[in-house]
Amino acid sequence: MAAGIRIKICGLMRPEDILYVNRVRADYAGFILAEGRRRTLDRERVKELAADLAPGILKTGVFVNQDPDWIAETVRITGIDAVQLHGSETEKEILYLRKLLDEGPGKQCRIVRAFRVEGPEDILRAEESSADLVLLDHGAGGSGEAFDWSLAGKAGRPFFLAGGLDAENVQEAIRLLKPWAVDVSSGVESGGKKDPEKIRKFTEAVRNCQI
Secondary structure: OOOOOEEEEOOOOOHHHHHHHHHHOOOEEEEEOOOOOOOEOOHHHHHHHHOOOOOOOEEEEEEOOOOHHHHHHHHHHHOOOEEEEOOOOOHHHHHHHHHHHHHOOOOOOEEEEEEEOOOHHHHHHHHHOOOOEEEEEOOOOOOOOOOOHHHHOOOOOOEEEEOOOOOOOHHHHHHHHOOOEEEEOHHHEEOOEEOHHHHHHHHHHHHOOOO
């Protein structure tokens, strides 16, 4: 079985999305706080939705090239457990954000740095990142497209695998790459909204995968 592989359902927007995530007991619930995205929410809405998550489901906020001070304030307001940086954030910015979180209410908050994988050099950058966790993706997130998975097989640290995953291909990805966690958004949607049946099938595929 794929014991220990964590599941993140990202791009949650509605109360029913929270219900679906609670029902399958996902490990991470993702909320988009980056500006100008289809699934973008404001901080108060994230706080409201996150309050209804079942205990043990970790709340993740997704940010893109946003001010570290604003991100740290968002952690305080929303109570999120992880900050996912999905832009061109530098090591200096990551270290500064870590300092802000440690000095405030986010000492236990993890920093996840996402990397767009186009070549072996991107895997190397992910390996060297000071972030607590890394995520390997096709692009800016939510594209529904996969990158060349053979590149991720060379990663020398645990990682979230994202990009183009769904119930039909996630077992192949797990067997090939053995990721620390899998991250899905558009792959469990129908008509741009989270689909409870697709979420169920995805989580079952992960948990029943034979490796």
